[in-house]
Amino acid sequence: MREMPLTVRRSIELLGLILLGYILVLGKDLIMPVLMAFFISIMLLPVHNFFRRKKLPEALAIIFSILLLVIAVGLIVWFFSSQVSSLIADFPLIRKNVTAHLNSLSNWISEISNFSTQQQAKLLDQQANKLLNLGGNLLSGAAGSVSSTLIFIGLMPIYIYLILFYKNLLLRFVFLWFPEENHQKVREAMLETKVIIKSYLLGLLIQITYVTILLGGILLIIGIKHALLIAVIFAFLNLIPYVGALIGNLIGVLLTLSSSSEVWPIFAVLGTIAFVQFLDNNILMPRIVGSKVKINALAAILGVFLAGTLAGISGMFLSLPIIAILKVTFDRSAIFKHWGVLLGDELPPESPMDSPELRLQTEEIKEELEVKNDIKPTKR
Known part of the structure; x- marks a missing residue:
């Protein structure tokens, strides 16, 4: 490869990137669950090794590690479901507040423009009909999305079990892929990769916990309704770099608007989120993850x-x-x-x-x- 002309090498690199992207698009339903299982398996390695030191058989050590993971995920789902149930219980009040905000917005638009309330209502009816038609077209796709999600979740424990069970075989395959003189570099790269993945994923779990506690606690003290739900949604969306925080802010504003007839809670929520984000990005997360x-x-x-x-x-x-x-x-x-x-x-x-x-x-x-x-x- 090194003896090839530079232009040929660069062309092969670019073609390889295009081929890799094409393979990912075609096989994402298979590749993404395996990748997710790979990362989770690395995070579960300390738990698995702990059970192995207790003289448990390999299969039982893996099963107990997966069970602990399932329990942790179940607790998160239960907590989130309880908060959503509280939101649903307040639906009549939410509908009242949303109507009040829409009326205020309509009056404000009428004051600054020639767009009357009747014209606004007509436009809303037209857009509502379009949304209903669009929703009908998307319902069939929603069922497919739910089924693919269930398959994704169902296959995850199987993939995790197999990756942990065959980890030594997979490691041997990686070493055999490279010439012997590069084995030391390969070993160092794999050890460093393991540290990065473990510190990153463990850091994300800790981040979800302290963002939920900090944000939810401050919003509860201020008196924001559904404070914990806003905190949980933002904490999970914040895992998506850059984009998730923006969506989390938007959802926090919408939930606050729907649960309050006043406007000041919006600024309180945005200010609190900005404060927690500052602590998270500049103080807490760099110290917790500490990635090289x-x-x-x-x-x-x-x-x-x-x-x-x-x-x-x-x-x-x-x-x-x-x-x-x-x-x-x-x-x-x-x-x-x-x-x-x-x-x-x-x-x-x-x-x-x-x-x-x-x-x-x-x-x-x-x-x-x-x-x-x-x-x-x-x-x-």
Whole structure:
């Protein structure tokens, strides 16, 4: 590969990226559950190893680990369901508040424009009919989505069990894929990948917990109705980098509007979310996750949208750990190091147009950039 002309190598790389995206689109129903199971399996490894140290057979150790995971997920679903039930119980009040807000909005539009209340009502009726027709067309697709989700959830424990059971076989396959002289680099890359995935996923679980407690607690003290539901929804949507926080803010505003006849709670909710986000992004999450690999914001945002386009919501959730793994792999490859630079956060202090040394792929320059950008260098 190294003896090929540079243009041929770059062409093969781009064609490989296109082929990889095409395979992901065609096989996302199979690939995404396996990827999710792979990440969860790595997170369950300490639990599995604990049961193995207690002299439990391999199969029982895996089953008990999965059972603990199922119990944890069940508790989260129960908590979320209880909050949704509380929201449904307040539906008459919600309908009253929504009507009041719509009337206020209608009067405001009438005051600043020539669009009368009757014209607004006619427009709403037309749009409502369109929405009903659209909803009818989407109902058949909804059943398919529910069934695919159930299949996704049902296959997950099976995939996790098999990945944990055959982990040694899979590791042997990875080593046999590479020549013997590269085995040490492969081992280091896999160990680092395991640390990154474990710290990232465990950090996300801790993040969900403290965001729910902080946000829900402050909103409860302020007196916002359905504070815990807003906190839970925002905490889970916040797992989707950048995009999730925006959607969480929007849902928080809508829930607040529907449960209150006043406007001030909206600013209270937005201010509280902004405060919790500041603590999360700048103080809590960096200390909890402590990842040695930093991804630049441009690569993260593009990765989230690209993964969402190719693989849906599950792709958006898994985008950052996948990018982190790719960066670790690229950094240790002599052929693909430039892709690691593209994904990384080692910002050059000067333009490579003016500094020829910044155009080179040397370990000394990489370490110098990591120090200047306060990035913990990866182990070599």
